[in-house]
Structure formats: structure tokens, C-alpha cells
Amino acid sequence: xxxxxxxxPLFELMEDKAITHSELRSAxxxxxxxxxxxxxxxxxxxxxxxxxxxxLACRVEDVVRVE
Numbered sequence: 001x002x003x004x005x006x007x008x009p010l011f012e013l014m015e016d017k018a019i020t021h022s023e024l025r026s027a028x029x030x031x032x033x034x035x036x037x038x039x040x041x042x043x044x045x046x047x048x049x050x051x052x053x054x055x056l057a058c059r060v061e062d063v064v065r066v067e
Contacts, residue, residue: 003066007038010063013056027055
């Protein structure tokens, strides 16, 4: 059975920290195509995940979940 990636933890964290998509994209320098992939729960590079974690001062599990 295939596993699914979910960025629900990221979106919840953004809401808790009152950070908009455009603010986070700008702070991390993530491309619009990569951000679209995140919004569609597609696979992204570990480098992208680490940029998100560094910017949000959080752990990987605070950003992505495998279901």
C-alpha cells in the first residue's frame, strides 16, 4: 500500500504562528512550483523541508507527516 505525504502539520503550524503562505515562501525562498507541490501534498526535497524547519524553528514532524 502506498504511503501518502501530508503537510497538514505545516499548515496548522503556520496558522498558530500567524504566517501567510507568501511570507513563508519569501522567507524560505521556496519557488512557486515547489510551494504548489506542498499544497498538493506532493514529495519535495529534504532541503526544502529543512528550510521550512529552520525558518519556523521546528522539527521535521512539525512540517510533514507520512500517512
